[in-house]
Amino acid sequence: xxxxxxxLKGQDVLGGPTVDDxxxxxxxxxxxxxxxxxxxxxxxxxxxxxxxxxxxxxxxxNRDLGLSASVYGLGxxxxxxxxxxxxxxxxxxxxxxGARRWMARIAITWGLLAAMMIFVRGPRSFxxxxxxxxxxxxxxFPGIIYYLGDWFPERQRARAIASFMIAVPLSSTIGGPLxxxxxxxxxxxxxxxxxxxxxxxxIPSVILGLAALLYLxxxxxxxxxxxxxxxxxxxxxxxxxxxxxxxxxxGDLLRALTNTTLWxxxxxxxxxxxxxxxxxxxxxxxxxxxxxxxxxxxGLIIGALGIVGLAGMLANGIHSDATGERVVxxxxxxxTTAAGLAVPALVPGRAALLAGFVLIYIGANAFxxxxxxxxxxxxxxxxxxxxxxxxxxxxxxxxxFAPSLLGALKDRSGAFTSGLLTLSIAAVxxxxxxxxxxxxxxxxxxxx
Numbered sequence: 001x002x003x004x005x006x007x008l009k010g011q012d013v014l015g016g017p018t019v020d021d022x023x024x025x026x027x028x029x030x031x032x033x034x035x036x037x038x039x040x041x042x043x044x045x046x047x048x049x050x051x052x053x054x055x056x057x058x059x060x061x062n063r064d065l066g067l068s069a070s071v072y073g074l075g076x077x078x079x080x081x082x083x084x085x086x087x088x089x090x091x092x093x094x095x096x097x098g099a100r101r102w103m104a105r106i107a108i109t110w111g112l113l114a115a116m117m118i119f120v121r122g123p124r125s126f127x128x129x130x131x132x133x134x135x136x137x138x139x140x141f142p143g144i145i146y147y148l149g150d151w152f153p154e155r156q157r158a159r160a161i162a163s164f165m166i167a168v169p170l171s172s173t174i175g176g177p178l179x180x181x182x183x184x185x186x187x188x189x190x191x192x193x194x195x196x197x198x199x200x201x202x203i204p205s206v207i208l209g210l211a212a213l214l215y216l217x218x219x220x221x222x223x224x225x226x227x228x229x230x231x232x233x234x235x236x237x238x239x240x241x242x243x244x245x246x247x248x249x250x251g252d253l254l255r256a257l258t259n260t261t262l263w264x265x266x267x268x269x270x271x272x273x274x275x276x277x278x279x280x281x282x283x284x285x286x287x288x289x290x291x292x293x294x295x296x297x298x299g300l301i302i303g304a305l306g307i308v309g310l311a312g313m314l315a316n317g318i319h320s321d322a323t324g325e326r327v328v329x330x331x332x333x334x335x336t337t338a339a340g341l342a343v344p345a346l347v348p349g350r351a352a353l354l355a356g357f358v359l360i361y362i363g364a365n366a367f368x369x370x371x372x373x374x375x376x377x378x379x380x381x382x383x384x385x386x387x388x389x390x391x392x393x394x395x396x397x398x399x400x401f402a403p404s405l406l407g408a409l410k411d412r413s414g415a416f417t418s419g420l421l422t423l424s425i426a427a428v429x430x431x432x433x434x435x436x437x438x439x440x441x442x443x444x445x446x447x448x
Contacts, residue, residue: 025237028230029156035225036151037163039208039215040144043107044167046205047140049175050114051079051133053201055281056179056302057117057194059288059295064192065122073407075126076281080399082134087393090139091146099147102139104213109136111205117198118191142392145372151220153237154373155321162317162369169313169365172306175201180299193295262387264433265375268330269395271430272371275337275423276364278402283357286344286416290353301354305361312362317369327438329370331431336363338427345420363427374437398426 054061054076062072094102113133120126144164152160182200183193191199217223220234283305284298293301312333320329340359344352375388406419 024229024233025153028226028234029152031226031230032151032220032223032234033160033163035223036148036216037160039211040147040164041167042204043103043208043212044141044144044164045171045174046107046201046208047110047137048168048171049201050110050205051137052171052280053175053179053197054117054130055284056176056183056295056299057197058281059194059284059298060183060186060192061120061194064194065120065126067123067126069407069410070404071123071126071407073281073403073405073410075123075130076407077277077400077403078127079130079134080277080396082131082136083138083399084134084393084397086135086138087142087396088389091142091389094139094143094146098218099143100213100216100218103143103147103216104209106137106140106143107205107209107212109209110140111202111209114205115199115202117202118195138393139389142389145375145388145392150238151234153234154241155324157321157373159317159321161372162313165365165369165372166310166313168368169306169309169361172361173303173310174306176299176302176304176306178299179302180294180296183295183299259387262375262391264436266391266394268430268433269371269391270398271426271433272334272337272364272367272398273395274398274402275334275341275427275430276360276367277396277399278406278419278423279341279357279360281403282406282410282416286353287357291350305357308358309361309365313365313369316366320370320373326370326373327434330367330434333363333366333370334427334431334434337367338424338431339363341420341424341427345417345424402426 058067058072061067067075090102090106110133113129113136116129117133120129145161148157148160148164178201179197182197185191185196186193188196217225220226220231220238223231223234226234284295284302287293287301288295288298291297291301316329316333320326323329336359340356340361340363343356343359345356375391402423405422406416409419409422410416
């Protein structure tokens with residue numbers, strides 16, 4: 001008896017014949033990538049700048065406002081509390097109203113709130129603005145992961161996600177030198193350098209939010225910028241993949257949230273994010289403290305580390321797509337991150353610190369795009385929107401706990417050693433939790 005999946009192999013969702021032509025596939029996915037990825041990429045660069053520029057600002061801000069390492073760590077991390085609270089609701093709204101309007105709302109709101117950091121005057125206002133900034137940005141990253149899953153077939157997805165997520169390391173490449181230069185504007189028009197940093201880097205977010213409202217398309221069926229043949233092929237391919245994955249997909253959000261696989265993925269992401277973000281927010285202070293260089297030089301070093309992270313992310317994502325393998329391509333980056341955290345903790349000196357940060361930036365950035373391929377395989381529809389958001393929300397709580405822990409341990413011991421070793425153990429634990437997903441990797445490869 002002919003199955004629904006077999007029937008779909010002969011026609012696409014628009015009612016026309018499916019064309020299994022390599023040239024059509026290549027041209028369609030390239031066209032989708034050229035249309036969508038650049039804007040999403042720029043928006044994510046702006047998002048990462050506005051959430052992490054506090055790490056460079058801290059070189060002046062902590063002194064001006066009298067913030068201790070504990071207060072700074074808590075304030076940096078409290079962003080992720082607001083982020084986690086609104087993550088799932090935000091992504092469910094996106095699934096209902098469409099990516100174009102909701103992504104525009106998110107970007108414009110977070111840009112305006114990021115600029116409000118110039119009015120911070122002490123711990124309470126620092127905590128408040130960071131919290132509402134996270135609340136405003138909630139849903140952006142998982143929304144994009146969900147959105148790309150609606151536009152790219154599975155075997156092109158890791159590369160598409162990597163192309164979008166190179167914004168993470170590139171935000172360091174751009175933000176490091178730019179932030180260092182803006183810090184040098186102290187006193188101009190009565191503003192401190194850290195205030196100029198927050199103000200200038202908030203403006204692109206608002207502009208890009210307006211651009212998203214005019215430029216993005218919610219679904220392939222509505223893509224007038226694709227030819228009829230390209231649109232038919234893409235819709236047909238994506239529909240067949242949904243049918244093929246139906247047996248392993250959760251049909252609704254409630255079932256997805258009671259699935260142990262989702263919680264395993266959330267635990268992996270929580271530990272991996274902790275290892276990365278705990279270090280990220282204190283990296284400028286560590287570099288300046290050990291190397292004894294100026295704020296401008298710190299920015300340039302952070303920029304160079306971003307380039308290293310960019311190379312690691314692209315290489316791992318492309319190789320993972322080429323081999324169809326996901327688990328090893330997730331485990332190795334996590335072990336690399338763990339090693340990078342342990343090196344400066346156990347070996348004193350400038351060379352060890354720089355070597356450690358190179359490993360951290362390579363490992364943490366290589367981990368991200370391959371990991372996010374797995375939820376898009378396991379979850380579909382409303383379950384995908386809510387499930388991906390839940391994984392991201394739970395995982396990003398590591399962005400609250402890790403900086404807070406690192407700051408508290410620094411104030412208590414006077415050094416970052418115990419904090420770095422704790423985060424290294426977290427990365428190793430994440431790698432161990434990934435290993436049971438080896439069968440998923442094999443199945444994905446055989447079905448690709």
